[in-house]
Amino acid sequence: MLREPVAALNCNCHRHRFLNSSTGECVQVDIPELHDHKVLAPTAEGLLLLLHARKNVRLLNPLTGQLIKLPPLTTLLPKKYHHWLSARNHHFDADFTASGSGIADDDSTVVLCFYTLRMLGVAKPSDQSWTLLKFNDLLRTAPVMFAARFHCITLDGVMVLEMDPPRLVLAAKRHMWISLDGSAHLVDNGGELMLVHRKLLTGYRRGYDVYRVDLGTKTLFPVNSLGGGCALFMGMYCSLSVPIEGFPSGSISGDNIYLSFDVDERDGIEAYHLVDKSISPSAIF
Structure with missing residues (x-):
């Protein structure tokens, strides 16, 4: 499911766009369940993790309407934190955004990640509660489901x-320094796991270093290409690599990074070119 600007999300519309990243085809789907559910996260498989009444978690197939119940959030949060689910928690939407969530490799286990809360839950539809994992991290990072396995950066x-x-x-040791004003983003680049380090240069300028994650040797290798035939759309909580041949000729170019509307430096930047690390300014500037 494509992310929409805040104004579109607040219009009480139940119609959303879904992109086939392999073909570039985009379809619109009516999702009546969104009338009384909040979207926690879309999964890489095209499913939606939903939340009802701030506690009931459900997995929805938006194309068939099949809705599967999962254990409630009250079984994931320790009791002393149950007040976080109350209507008086004004940070609810920010805290309970489940970026990087999805279906594990056994096709029956759901991984639910609240990265800002440093909490990871694992459960099957038949389970009565979530299995909780906690992790410590000071980095701004975006986790991802890759090859049906959850990956994150600590x-x-x-x-x-x-x-x-x-x-x-540990899947790969981190050797670069990621400052608090930077961020790190994992992305599935056509079956290859990549890490994008978004860093602050001088002033308000940003640079983007890309690494290939070698899971066999548990190392990171710097690269200046996505393979030539792919472009990367990068957001703060989700990034997507797409083959350029599935899109109209000239609309996007390979080895380019295109920034989402939730990335601060997007204004004035049309694309960042990985090969020579140059920037194409937006046409309106």
């Missing part, structure tokens, strides 16, 4: 969620 490096029992283990 102070140690790229971490992967292992099951049985659920635990986070």
Whole structure:
């Protein structure tokens, strides 16, 4: 599901756009469930994790309307934090955005990640409660489901969620410094896991370093290309790599980073070119 500007999300519309990232085809779908549910996160499989009454979690197939119940949030949060789910919590929408959530490799386990709260929940539809994992991190990062496994970035490096029992283990050691005014973004680049380091240069200028995550050697390799045939759309909480041949000729170019509306420096920038690290200014500037 494509993210919409805040104004569109607040218009009480139940019609949303879904993009096939392989073909570039975009379809609109009516989702009546959004009348009384909040979208926690779209998954990489095209499903939606929904929340009803600030506690009831459900998994929706927006194309078929199938709705599957999952354990409530009250079984994930310790009791002393249940007041976070009350109507008086004005930070609810920011705290309970489940970026990087999705379906694990057994096709029956749901991974629910509240990264700003440093909480990760794992459950099957038949479970009575979520299995809670906590992690410490001071970095602004965007986790991702890659090859049906949850990956995130901590102070140690790229971490992967292992099951049985659920635990986070090191997938690739981080060797670059990520300051508090920077951020790190994981993205599935056509079956290859990439890390984009968004860093502050001089003044308000930003730079973007890209690394290939080698899960075999548990290392990060700097690269200046996405493979030539792909472009990257980067947001603060979700990034998407798409093949350019699925889009109208000339609309996007390979090895370019296009910034989402939630990235501060987007104004004035049309694209960032990875090969020579140059910037194409927006046409309105």
